[in-house]
Amino acid sequence: MTDLPVQSASPAVTADPWEELRRLTSARIALGRAGTSLPTTAQLDFQFAHAQARDAVHLPFDHQSIRDQLTARERDNLLLHSAAEDRYTYLQRPDLGRRLSEESARQLDEYAAQHPGGCDLAVVIADGLSALAVQRHTEPFLGRLEEQALAESWTLSPVVLVQQGRVAVADEVAERLGARMVVILIGERPGLSSPDSLGLYFTYAPKVGLTDAARNCISNIRLEGLSYGMAAHRLMYLMREACRRQLSGVGLKDEAELNTLESSDTSHQTGNFLIDDRPS
Known part of the structure; x- marks a missing residue:
């Protein structure tokens, strides 16, 4: 998806308070609004992405x-x-x-x-x-x-x-x-x-x-x-x-260890990575 311009540049567009999050994801969030509708740029971008998806389905296999x-x-x-x-x-x-x-x-x-x-x-x-x-x-x-x-x-x-x-x-x-x-x-x-x-x-x-x-x-x-x-x-x-x-499917889980900067010296840790349960 192409990056959308900052909608607040137009006085007709009401900016979304989550606008900064749009820089971190390709999801369609914080698009702003023009009255009760989507801004024109966001609507055109949606139509373009939809056309790309349709073209991908029908593209001949080279x-x-x-x-x-x-x-x-x-x-x-x-x-x-x-x-x-x-x-x-x-x-x-x-x-x-x-x-x-x-x-x-x-x-x-x-x-x-x-x-x-x-x-x-x-x-x-x-x-x-x-x-x-x-x-x-x-x-x-x-x-x-x-x-x-x-x-x-x-x-x-x-x-x-x-x-x-x-x-x-x-x-x-x-x-x-x-x-x-x-x-x-x-x-x-x-x-x-x-x-x-x-x-x-x-x-x-x-x-x-x-x-x-x-x-x-x-x-x-x-x-x-x-x-x-x-x-x-x-x-x-x-x-x-x-x-x-000797099996695959629901009985076989992907538990591959992935080396990252955060886990390189703490690979023994288990549990929810969202919770910092290390001793203080």
Whole structure:
């Protein structure tokens, strides 16, 4: 969201007493008022953000640019399609976006037959509800994730790109590949301040028919949100714990320790960080 100018510059606008807080957040707060309505600038900014969100939903998936980046890193990749034939069908029929098309399913089965033995981690990329997010953030995040996964000696599938894909399509991809774990990177539903937010969903022992209760989600991966490095750190923790406990989803909590300036010498502390319970 673009920064709004100070509304008090216009005598027709009544400033909001919380105006200073607007500098600390992209949320639409302290917008002021003009009579009983929003100021013109705030209204136009809202309409612009709404247009950005709509554009993100309908933006075509530029999968070729991602494949070119993967090829440059010598990463094998496959391009598949969900059972939703086009964007209109995808938006109207979420169930079709959760399964591969018959042709893609055959293509994946042929690959699996030629490469038996499965793998530890299948990596899936889907456009979801914001192809913009996938195109901006997938490659830099994926580089950090794969570097750490290879350091753990985990075997990786080729990167599987699914057009018109929903989260659950990753379960079918992983099951057909014989993968022990799967992570899907997908464009999240655009908000009025974040049309390019990338989300990821992780599942242990994936198979067709699982519900969201079997998955772990890490969201808001973007430059203004959760950094690529932090997201990869949290995902690696979940994968290690999933391998140890042989589960994912609601039974697996994200308790990754994050080193910060405040916690670097007090990592043993627990409790509510909002309450300073240190002895005086």
